[in-house]
Amino acid sequence: MINEPFAAGTSIIHKLGPRYRIVIAVLYAFIVAVSYQFPVLILSLCISAIMAVCAQLNFRALVQRLLLVNVFILFFWIVLPLTGGGDIQFYVGPLPVYKNGILMSARITLKSNAILLSLISLIATMPFSVAGQALHALKVSDKIVHLLLISYRYIFVLEQEYRRLITAARIRGFKAGNNIHTLKTVAYLAGMLLVRAVRRAERVHQAMLCRGFKGKYYCLASFKPSYGNWIFTTFMAIIIICLAVMEWGNI
Amino acid sequence: MTESKTLIHLENVFFAYPDGRAVLNNLQFDFYKNDKIGLMGANGTGKTTLFHVIMGLRKPDKGSITLFGKPVSKEKHFAKVRHRIGLLFQDADDQLFCPTVLEDVTFGPLNLGLSKKEATRIAKETLTSLGLAGYEERITHKLSGGEKRMVSLATVLAMKPEALLLDEPTTGLDDQTKARLTEVLQVLDISRIVISHDFDFLSKVTEGVYLMEDGKIITDADIHVHQHVHAHAHGAHRHEHK
Ligand SMILES: Nc1ncnc2c1ncn2[C@@H]1O[C@H](COP(=O)(O)OP(=O)(O)OP(=O)(O)O)[C@@H](O)[C@H]1O
Ligand SMILES: [Mg+2]
DSSP, X not given: OOOOTTSSOOSHHHHSOHHHHHHHHHHHHHHHHHOOOHHHHHXXXXXXXXXXXXXXXXXXXXXXXXXXXXXXXXXXXXXXHHHOOSSEEEEETTEEEEHHHHHHHHHHHHHHHHHHHHHHHHTTTSOHHHHHHHHHHTTOOHHHHHHHHHHHHHHHHHHHHHHHHHHHXXXXXXXXXXXXXXXXXXXXXXXHHXXXXXXXXXXXXXXXXXXXXXXXXXXXXXXXXXXXXXXXXXXXXXXXXXXXXXXXXXX | OOGGGEEEEEEEEEEEOTTSSXXXXXXXXXXXXXXXXXXXXXXXXXXXXXXXXXTTSSOOSEEEEEETTEEEOSHHHHHHHGGGEEEEOSSHHHHOOSSBHHHHHHHXXXXXXXXXXXXXXXXXXXXXXXXXXXXXXXXXXXXXXXXXXXXXXXXXXXXXXXXXXXXXXXXXXXXXXXXXXXXXXXXOOOEEEEEOSOHHHHHHHOSEXXXXXXXXXXXXXXXXXXXXXXXXXXXXXXXXXX
């Protein structure tokens, strides 16, 4: 089941205004992404970890997410040190291992984890619908917000439909194997899913028409101002500026 | 009878899906203000299709449709009057497309140009009247099938329609929810056409049952012992009451 393991909670971060969180998360992620120096990267990973602690994230779910990304990063560690060029650090058997490659892999690892942790702490901690409304309040185009929200709504329906199809196949004794029959069945399932998605889209559009939809999307949420938001924003802004100064200033 | 009392008038309507046989075949139908009609018929006889044709979601191949005394044929005609008829879809998943219940129920009123405050008030009222108070912030896709159906009904009622088209409103409801729906519909004084295979339910929430067969509506079928005198004895098909 697709789910939002972090959305519900009562931590300080959950209580902050969604708009502030989104803006800060984007700025923070940007600054980490363009940083190059190790002290900055290590510091930002620590800051992200502190955010994760503040958000009181479900530890297991968090580890699962991080593992997923780090398995992917592992491939960089295999490929880059062998192909990086520049100074040779040492040899593994006959293969030269380059220093540049090692450094590059280390940077990628630090950056990805820092950004991922901060995004999970700041953005995954709000329900998707709230994120949509916050984007709307931040003047992101109506069409994009609408697209996001509707996709979100129907991903679940499609998932359910996918499961229903798979179950239907299974209870009639279908087992995936390495043969033409499997390929054919999978193709049928994929095709069916596509047809159903199109049909569904058509019916949803009809339902919207029936309720007077004229292409304009209204948003209900009104966000309350609070001191906490400004304290958070100021604090994070200072951190972001410090990171920038460490990166580009000559200290 | 003044024209404005005829809410829906279909004349010689033909409809076929691109790949199939005729679903509506020279169909005649009149629906008057204060009519409460049940519509029965075997699976696949075109009941749902009829509703969609009335709402202008599908265009008939031939024939004419008049809604609230005005002929409608193009999308822009339908767009003007569609909100005066509330259609409850057969599949509630099609009807609830906003993330939260409150957003979904306010969607219609907001489109009608009401303020957020007004729309929210109406939505809350409607939800409460359906026994759904406290559901405002629930996530629509996480509702149970029966809850989805009741919320769908709320989204329709929140637009204050003058006529209701309900497509199998009781499928998937447990006895208790069904009883509540029945009660709500009995109290509501809105003209309606209700598709259902549940005769018992129809006899409670409607005042007469029509049958759909061979792409036509049979109004004077001996399928139901009418216990009331029809309000429209002047209708096209005058029929006997037993
Ligand atoms: N999108 C479609 N494309 C092609 N044919 C369709 C489509 N929808 C329905 N049909 C066909 O049109 C006929 C009437 O369908 P409709 O859904 O109106 O029946 P119904 O009376 O509502 O049935 P039920 O009681 O099962 O809901 C059926 O034979 C069906 O196969
Ligand atoms: Mg139907």
